[in-house]
Amino acid sequence: xxxxxxxxxxxxxxxxxxxxxxxxxxxxxxxxxxxxxxxxxxxxxxxxxxxxxxxxxxxxxxxxxxxxxxxxxxxxxxxxxxxxxxxxxxxxxxxxxxxxxxxxxxxxxxxxxxxxxxxxxxxxxxxxxxxxxxxxxxxxxxxxxxxxxxxxxxxxxxxxxxxxxxxxxxxxxxxxxxxxxxxxxxxxxxxxxxxxxxxxxxxxxxxxxxxxxxxxxxxxxxxxxxxxxxxxxxxxxxxxxxxxxxxxxxxxxxxxxxxxxxxxxxxxxxxxxxxxxxxxxxxxxxxxxxxxxxxxxxxxxxxxxxxxxxxxxxxxxxxxxxxxxxxxxxxxxxxxxxxxxxxxxxx
Amino acid sequence: xxxxxxxxxxxxxxxxxxxxxxxxxxxxxxxxxxxxxxxxxxxxxxxxxxxxxxxxxxxxxxxxxxxxxxxxxxxxxxxxxxxxxxxxxxxxxxxxxxxxxxxxxxxxxxxxxxxxxxxxxxxxxxxxxxxxxxxxxxxxxxxxxxxxxxxxxxxxxxxxxxxxxxxxxxxxxxxxxxxxxxxxxxxxxxxxxxxxxxxxxxxxxxxxxxxxxxxxxxxxxxxxxxxxxxxxxxxxxxxxxxxxxxxxxxxxxxxxxxxxxxxxxxxxx
Amino acid sequence: xxxxxxxxxxxxxxxxxxxxxxxxxxxxxxxxxxxxxxxxxxxxxxxxxxxxxxxxxxxxxxxxxxxxxxxxxxxxxxxxxxxxxxxxxxxxxxxxxxxxxxxxxxxxxxxxxxxxxxxxxxxxxxxxxxxxxxxxxxxxxxxxxxxxxxxxxxxxxxxxxxxxxxxxxxxxxxxxxxxxxxxxxxxxxxxxxxxxxxxxxxxxxxxxxxxxxxxxxxxxxxxxxxxxxxxxxxxxxxxxxxxxxxxxxxxxxxxxxxxxxxxxxxxxxxxxxxxxxxxxxxxx
Numbered sequence: 001x002x003x004x005x006x007x008x009x010x011x012x013x014x015x016x017x018x019x020x021x022x023x024x025x026x027x028x029x030x031x032x033x034x035x036x037x038x039x040x041x042x043x044x045x046x047x048x049x050x051x052x053x054x055x056x057x058x059x060x061x062x063x064x065x066x067x068x069x070x071x072x073x074x075x076x077x078x079x080x081x082x083x084x085x086x087x088x089x090x091x092x093x094x095x096x097x098x099x100x101x102x103x104x105x106x107x108x109x110x111x112x113x114x115x116x117x118x119x120x121x122x123x124x125x126x127x128x129x130x131x132x133x134x135x136x137x138x139x140x141x142x143x144x145x146x147x148x149x150x151x152x153x154x155x156x157x158x159x160x161x162x163x164x165x166x167x168x169x170x171x172x173x174x175x176x177x178x179x180x181x182x183x184x185x186x187x188x189x190x191x192x193x194x195x196x197x198x199x200x201x202x203x204x205x206x207x208x209x210x211x212x213x214x215x216x217x218x219x220x221x222x223x224x225x226x227x228x229x230x231x232x233x234x235x236x237x238x239x240x241x242x243x244x245x246x247x248x249x250x251x252x253x254x255x256x257x258x259x260x261x262x263x264x265x266x267x268x269x270x271x272x273x274x275x276x277x278x279x280x281x282x283x284x285x286x287x288x289x290x291x292x293x294x295x296x297x298x299x300x301x302x303x304x305x306x307x308x309x310x311x312x313x314x315x316x317x318x319x320x321x322x323x324x325x326x327x328x329x330x331x332x333x334x335x336x337x338x339x340x341x342x343x344x345x346x347x
Numbered sequence: 348x349x350x351x352x353x354x355x356x357x358x359x360x361x362x363x364x365x366x367x368x369x370x371x372x373x374x375x376x377x378x379x380x381x382x383x384x385x386x387x388x389x390x391x392x393x394x395x396x397x398x399x400x401x402x403x404x405x406x407x408x409x410x411x412x413x414x415x416x417x418x419x420x421x422x423x424x425x426x427x428x429x430x431x432x433x434x435x436x437x438x439x440x441x442x443x444x445x446x447x448x449x450x451x452x453x454x455x456x457x458x459x460x461x462x463x464x465x466x467x468x469x470x471x472x473x474x475x476x477x478x479x480x481x482x483x484x485x486x487x488x489x490x491x492x493x494x495x496x497x498x499x500x501x502x503x504x505x506x507x508x509x510x511x512x513x514x515x516x517x518x519x520x521x522x523x524x525x526x527x528x529x530x531x532x533x534x535x536x537x538x539x540x541x542x543x544x545x546x547x548x549x550x551x552x553x554x555x556x557x558x559x560x561x562x563x564x565x566x567x568x569x570x571x572x573x574x575x576x577x578x579x580x581x582x583x584x585x586x587x588x589x590x591x592x593x594x595x596x597x598x599x600x601x602x603x604x605x606x607x608x609x610x611x612x613x614x615x616x
Numbered sequence: 617x618x619x620x621x622x623x624x625x626x627x628x629x630x631x632x633x634x635x636x637x638x639x640x641x642x643x644x645x646x647x648x649x650x651x652x653x654x655x656x657x658x659x660x661x662x663x664x665x666x667x668x669x670x671x672x673x674x675x676x677x678x679x680x681x682x683x684x685x686x687x688x689x690x691x692x693x694x695x696x697x698x699x700x701x702x703x704x705x706x707x708x709x710x711x712x713x714x715x716x717x718x719x720x721x722x723x724x725x726x727x728x729x730x731x732x733x734x735x736x737x738x739x740x741x742x743x744x745x746x747x748x749x750x751x752x753x754x755x756x757x758x759x760x761x762x763x764x765x766x767x768x769x770x771x772x773x774x775x776x777x778x779x780x781x782x783x784x785x786x787x788x789x790x791x792x793x794x795x796x797x798x799x800x801x802x803x804x805x806x807x808x809x810x811x812x813x814x815x816x817x818x819x820x821x822x823x824x825x826x827x828x829x830x831x832x833x834x835x836x837x838x839x840x841x842x843x844x845x846x847x848x849x850x851x852x853x854x855x856x857x858x859x860x861x862x863x864x865x866x867x868x869x870x871x872x873x874x875x876x877x878x879x880x881x882x883x884x885x886x887x888x889x890x891x892x893x894x895x896x897x898x899x900x
Contacts, residue, residue, distance in 0.1 A: 372806075372807060372808055374806070375806055375807070375808050375809075375811075375812065378812055379811050379812060379815065382812070382815035382816070382819065383815065385815070385819060386815065386818050386819070389818075389819070389821075389822045389827075392822075392833075393822075393827060393828065396828070396832055396833055397673055400673065400677055400685045400686075400832070401673055401674075401676040401677035401678075402676065403676040404669070404672050404673055404676050405669075405672035405675075405676070432811070466811075468811065529710070529711060529714065529814075531814045531817075532710060532817075533658060535817075535818070536658045536659070536661055536662055539661060539662040539665050539666075540661075540665065542665070543665055543668070543669050546672065547665070547668040547669050547671070547672045548668060549668075549671075549672070550668075550671070553664075553668050556664070
């Protein structure tokens, strides 16, 4: 049996059923009179941050959580790490109930949040790591080995003795990730890890995460609203909008499931008026001889035939709309999926 | 036993790194230490000024009162050194949500939140306070009495436990009060009850208040009982009560603290 | 000649803007009601213990009635301790310095730099509103307290003295504000100001006369403390009210106070400008 199969045999590393989190948000009333009224009676409304989410994740997977701001990704992540009590539903992570916060559970887990710092600001990263070692009671030799491996992987060996506040955002993020991985967690949760970072740093971090997952089979769950993160790392994607899971499966499947249109890019022999093209579909872009159309999938064949018949086309290109567009539309029309058609892909 | 050792070692690690961080701001560190000294001087000036105008204050003679001042200062030093900055940070951690990072660590939350950092700048206060008290004892011509000394130390520890428990209760309150006026301020107001001998609560109105803050909210007890044991007579009921109150308050404050954490975790997003 | 109305309009606009800010601050204040109630209550407690201590001191001195310590009889001492609370009500600026230092440290100053408002007038109107709210809210409990303690007072002072008293309170507000603001500006040079501020607070307790009137100290020290601006935060207004400042000296004393207020205002804004230069040098 392969290592992966062995790990799988132990069962899913995360199992979530109907996880729900509802908040009461107090309404602040406007103006001075409203504030005085607010002293005596408070009005509130309920926000369903997470609404009946269910899924399973096997060891070694890298899964992406995709969703617009406020969709409930971070809240779900925090519930999985035990930071927040759910309102309803259940979860088993690493064999534990997360919100009971057993020490043994916390030892196997790591959570890193983008733009949030858990390292000591004024001291070199090396000192924060040493403190980490004391907290997790890591034996010296193992600690040194892991630290060496991680600093080499992320390429930050020369920065260890610099105070954290002097590091760039990207370097700081790498240090945060190292700190998270020092105790060799089985599960790594990342919340918007590449937010605010420059392109080079983003690429490096994705590469390092992928490599680390390959070496250690650490399960990674990451939330992001950057498509690039998800495309680079995740074989499987969970799409959440307004607290509900609307898709669970491979990235490629999203376009198939949600996109009803194709993009047709035309290069005509001469400049053309975009008006007549409007009957084929939505004119996304018109620039002289270049015209970009959004055509409903069912009509594609007939539209192409009509265009080729009536116009002189130098070049024609048919594409799926970019994933961002598809996702953006998905977010706009939130359609809850109760029968989750999950094609679990093990890495 | 093993966990105790583990936490001991962990605390030493925090203390070491805390010192390194303090020393990286050398100027600030020295300022803090010298101003702490200044505060002691102010207290002694006040004490001296009062006793130029009178020879006894609320049943305490000049030297006895001096001992009391040293006691108060040392107790304050223990709380400030071990706990105050940690608790003071709590409200901010709750506000920014950075408290999450502490909740993720595989260590006892109350320890992490109340006791992780050592304030090196107030550490001298403990010794200064002890020094002042020892000076007072010498002025009193005190004969060395091991039993009394041990009892004093025990009750002093109870005083620390009481003060710590109240600090934890105040800290926990930051979760419910939307914006807590700096914990330092509230703590300062709280310690006014520890600052004076219990006997000042005399008279028709004051006596019940004194009684309340001795037996219901046992703040006054924290400094008064150890000091009384040393320079005045031993009152066994009061001493026993202090021991009991410390135990009860430690447990109560712990419960309230975890309740606060629970509330934080239900309310944060 | 034509310019003046336009400038006046702009000035009124400015005042209006800060007025609006003040009103928003008032709303904010009401929102934190529980915290507010609690802190009000807690302010009464140290007063209680201090009074009790002084009762014990005077009792111990064996001169319970008519006896004087530093020119203060027992009744005058108690009324002094009550009056310094009124002074502090006007001059204390909780959280001001910390707030400024924090804004500096976290790089929040951009909001002052990008918006057409200046930090000191903004904070001043904010504080003025908070104070107004606070004083309104605590007027009743304080009035009650003073009514209960009326036996300690020798009656109301004469009209000019009363006017001087009120003026000294307002100037005390300004002095307290600019003093704290200047301290907050230290955040430009020191990364960790909060514990320093905490101890500054306890020093102020002594230096302002909040702890006890300077006159109880040996004359030399009393003189020094009366030369510092801290006395205006607590001692000075109380001394005026209790007729401890001779009538002929009242006017010059108030002018000295006004000069201090101005000097501290200039200091605070100078520190701010220097600090800003340094701050933007780091690329904030």
